[in-house]
Amino acid sequence: MAEAPVSDNQAVIRCLDLTKTFKDFWLRDRVRAVDAIDLDVFRGEVFGLLGPNGSGKSTTIKMILGLLRPTSGQIAVLGKHPEDVSVKRHIGYLPEESYLYRFLTARETLEYYARLFGLNGRQRKTRVDTLLELVGLTHAERRPVGEFSKGMQRKIGLAQALVNDPEILILDEPTTGMDPIATADVKKILLTLKSRGKTVILCSHLLADVESVCDRVSIMFGGRVRAEGPVNELLTDSGKTTLETAHLSESEVQAVEEALRSRGKALDAVRQPRTSLEDLFLDIVKQAEREGLSTSGARSGAEVTGFLAEGAEGGSSADDPDRLIADLVGRQRSEAAEPSDAKRGVEVPPPPGRTDPAMEEATEVLDDLIQQRFEPSAEGGGDASESASEEAKDSDSVDRSLIDDLTQRDKD
Numbered sequence: 423m424a425e426a427p428v429s430d431n432q433a434v435i436r437c438l439d440l441t442k443t444f445k446d447f448w449l450r451d452r453v454r455a456v457d458a459i460d461l462d463v464f465r466g467e468v469f470g471l472l473g474p475n476g477s478g479k480s481t482t483i484k485m486i487l488g489l490l491r492p493t494s495g496q497i498a499v500l501g502k503h504p505e506d507v508s509v510k511r512h513i514g515y516l517p518e519e520s521y522l523y524r525f526l527t528a529r530e531t532l533e534y535y536a537r538l539f540g541l542n543g544r545q546r547k548t549r550v551d552t553l554l555e556l557v558g559l560t561h562a563e564r565r566p567v568g569e570f571s572k573g574m575q576r577k578i579g580l581a582q583a584l585v586n587d588p589e590i591l592i593l594d595e596p597t598t599g600m601d602p603i604a605t606a607d608v609k610k611i612l613l614t615l616k617s618r619g620k621t622v623i624l625c626s627h628l629l630a631d632v633e634s635v636c637d638r639v640s641i642m643f644g645g646r647v648r649a650e651g652p653v654n655e656l657l658t659d660s661g662k663t664t665l666e667t668a669h670l671s672e673s674e675v676q677a678v679e680e681a682l683r684s685r686g687k688a689l690d691a692v693r694q695p696r697t698s699l700e701d702l703f704l705d706i707v708k709q710a711e712r713e714g715l716s717t718s719g720a721r722s723g724a725e726v727t728g729f730l731a732e733g734a735e736g737g738s739s740a741d742d743p744d745r746l747i748a749d750l751v752g753r754q755r756s757e758a759a760e761p762s763d764a765k766r767g768v769e770v771p772p773p774p775g776r777t778d779p780a781m782e783e784a785t786e787v788l789d790d791l792i793q794q795r796f797e798p799s800a801e802g803g804g805d806a807s808e809s810a811s812e813e814a815k816d817s818d819s820v821d822r823s824l825i826d827d828l829t830q831r832d833k834d
């Protein structure tokens with residue numbers, strides 16, 4: 423393990439002369455993905471890592487995460503080597519592609535990751551509730567994430583990255599596939615996290631988003647850092663001045679032009695300001711929401727609260743993990759009655775009753791499928807009329823062991 427460089431007081435991530443060369447089959451240098459870069463990321467800032475495809479951003483991120491070993495150079499994350507296990511507890515990561523268990527619901531997904539980080543039942547319940555609300559997925563918490571739209575999957579991925587209340591959040595293309603509302607929500611979340619002292623590294627090709635949330639950016643090309651600095655400094659054109667005032671008549675514009683000419687300056691452009699397409703879009707959707715129209719996708723998220731600020735671990739008194747799992751299984755079963763509508767993304771009220779024979783039959787088939795899902799070894803010998811409590815108990819234990827298995831597999 424290479425030695426970690428001494429960390430600057432404020433720099434939570436420090437890379438010195440960092441290089442990564444990928445070898446070919448014969449161990450010859452094939453690609454110099456990262457070429458002797460120096461990079462400092464400071465506590466409490468939103469840092470944008472930019473560059474065209476193949477410029478070395480993901481390779482840099484993977485080295486910071488300790489997933490790839492540098493060919494040469496040094497990295498310190500929170501003053502330690504990135505492969506140090508204690509560092510990983512303080513990092514949240516949303517990869518470019520989310521790897522989610524398709525069959526787990528949104529709540530189960532977060533529950534699972536919260537378990538990996540060793541949160542107890544009370545903490546898990548509170549945290550999962552908060553995160554679902556934060557990313558606007560509370561109403562979809564019982565749907566399998568495999569059914570989610572791309573934007574909804576990014577949202578659950580973001581919630582997953584926040585589950586351990588990380589000090590450093592690394593997001594690779596977090597808003598891919600999101601609509602402007604969801605994107606605006608994510609930007610709001612990032613700014614709130616920053617205001618609470620968290621550090622965010624953002625990789626994105628959506629430069630307008632980067633510009634609106636990042637304090638500093640680094641622009642890579644061919645594995646090297648080509649420009650780096652505060653966004654304001656990099657983008658300010660100090661050779662020009664823009665004046666803003668209330669509407670001017672033609673004669674007033676002429677008077678301004680005269681005044682400038684007398685000082686040896688020309689009036690280069692006079693424009694009527696326009697709203698942006700993003701603002702127009704957001705206004706229209708907000709108006710529709712005010713009028714009570716609904717959508718089955720992700721909704722606007724909540725304000726960032728509680729644990730992300732101080733690591734508070736409060737919880738409600740009814741937070742028993744066993745009850746939570748039992749509840750999850752019960753809800754999955756009741757949701758099975760309307761899967762086709764859920765798949766189409768249509769929001770429907772719960773069915774009033776099984777009065778339609780075709781619906782009755784379809785529901786029974788689905789019940790059987792669910793039964794097999796949770797009790798794969800059962801040979802169909804059970805009596806369908808067995809008491810509901812027995813059934814809940816069986817599926818409860820199977821589902822809990824499923825999550826335990828996943829947890830163990832991941833730890834291995």
Ligand SMILES: Nc1ncnc2c1ncn2[C@@H]1O[C@H](COP(=O)(O)OP(=O)(O)OP(=O)(O)O)[C@@H](O)[C@H]1O
Pocket residue numbers: 444453454455473474475476477478479480481482
């Ligand atoms: N495992 C690998 N083996 C060989 N070459 C690799 C490997 N991973 C990345 N590379 C190469 O390293 C270079 C940088 O890739 P990297 O994924 O870091 O770029 P990026 O800036 O993240 O691109 P994108 O914006 O497309 O995600 C590319 O030329 C890529 O082909």
